[in-house]
Amino acid sequence: MPSFAHLFETFVSSAPLFLKGALLTFELSLASVLIGLAIGLFFAFLSLSKIRALNAISNFYITLVRGTPLIVQIFVLYFGLTDVVQISGFLAATLALAFHNGAYLSEIFRGAIQSIDRGQYEAAKSLGMTSYQTYARIILPQAFLRALPALGNQFIIALKDSSLAAFISMDELFNMATTQGANNFDQMTYLIIVAVYYLVMVMALSHLVNLVEVKLKRSGAT
Amino acid sequence: MRLLIIPFILALLAGCQSQNNEETFTFASSGEFRPFSFTDDQGALQGYDIDVGRELAKRMNKEAKPMKYKFPSIVEGVKNGRFDAAVASHTITDERKEHVAFTIPYYFSGPQIFTRNGEEYHAPEGIKTKDIAVSKGSTYATLAAKFTDKLSVYDSDITALEALNTGRHDLVITDAITGAMAIKRGLKVQGLEKLGESRQGIAVAKENTELLQLLNKELKSMQTDGTLKSIGVKYFGRDISVSTEIIKPGN
Helix, strand or coil, X not given: CCCHHHHHHHHHXXXXXXXXXXXXXXXXXXXXXXXXXXXXXXXXXXXXCCCHHHXXXXXXXXXHHHHCCHHHHHXXXXXXXXXXXXCCHHHHHHHHHHHHHHHHHHHHHHHHHHCCXXXXXXXXHHCCCCHHHHHHHHHHHXXXXXXXXXXXXXXXXXXXXXXXXXXXXXXXXXXXXXXHHHHCCCHHHHHHHHHHHHHHHHHHHHHHHHHHHHHHHHCCCX | CHHHHHHHHHHHHHHHCCCCCCCEEEEEECCEECCCEEECCCCCEECHHHHHHHHHHHHCCCEEEEEECCHHHHHHXXXXXXXXXXXXXXXXXXXXXXXXXXXXXXXXXXXXXEEECCCCCCCCHHHCCCCEEEECCCHHHHHXXXXXXXXXXXXXXXHHHXXXXXXXXXXXXXXXXXXHHHHHCCCCEEEEEECCCEEEEEEEECCCHHHHHHHHHHHHHHHHCCHHHHHHHHHHCCCCCCCCXXXXXXX
């Protein structure tokens, strides 16, 4: 194990590089989570639809994404699509992460929406609300609150999974760490440093999710 | 039921034992550096490096144990005693010598610039602002960093070449022979300028002077009796164990 003094010294001297990496990690995660949320909500509705064909489509998507490793999906998008369209490394990583997280998010949304009591739908109907109004005003706000702990969990996973973009040469945190580790023959030091960066980012993220949860509960979304 | 756990614990403990002992010669290669090291259809390691490692083991009366390991961590693996040696196409450099000891060179090659067909760049001026793809922890990465600040690092040279082939990055700096082999296997890239000659050595832990001396002795005998030459002929159609020095360093 590297000494604490050495760790600290390296931590400080490598900070400019790692902050750059952290920014890319942040961008990758944020972009993929936002796209993933849209994809997830879309497929959750397909799953909940009464039309069999739509159920089958979302079932196919979820099976495919959950059944294959993220690293394979990233490489397929990076190398496999080049005959059709040339996408940048950032886009390949973002799309792969978004599609990957979308599948898990859609299951979270589906479960949350299904957990809302039938009486809520009936009450909305009796008030004369349309189907769209029912979902937008009654069901989704409640479902979102219920989904929040699971969503927070998935966001954390997405943040850490973005490290796999290192394999298609994205200079995000993990690639910074292994590259510096290889250049300085000192993998352990840089891996510990990168772990600290991820830990801080994940702690900030879970704190944020907690804040949102408390705020929503106070505003009486339940 | 609880007793069932004991065999597992024993198996784990057995795994903790050092893999290095007197009868075996454990050596690491990346397996991602065709034709020097690659895995064949059966999943076994093959290539110039592996043949050299196996031959050395035979001559030392030890059992050869090639191990596949990610290139960026191999030097540290040797340093920490994870394997006896690395026959992994390591260019002998002063930076690496601070961490491990090297044998005499077992082959000579050199870094070369590769681009997509029809594109042309000249070092150093012509590649200053270019996106150069290299393998992590390689001497090519260090070299490329001297030219450009747009480096893209991959886990292997082959992945970097493949990325170049699919229209990504501007150029790749990698070993001349590896690049030539990749072209032979269908990658639509071309080799341009060579950037000097490199000497490749086998890395062993610094304190393992006994093994280092033994390896040097056997390497020398492989040079004199033509074994090293014939391994080169097998993979490249020529002897790569002698310095050619026809390559002028790029300035």
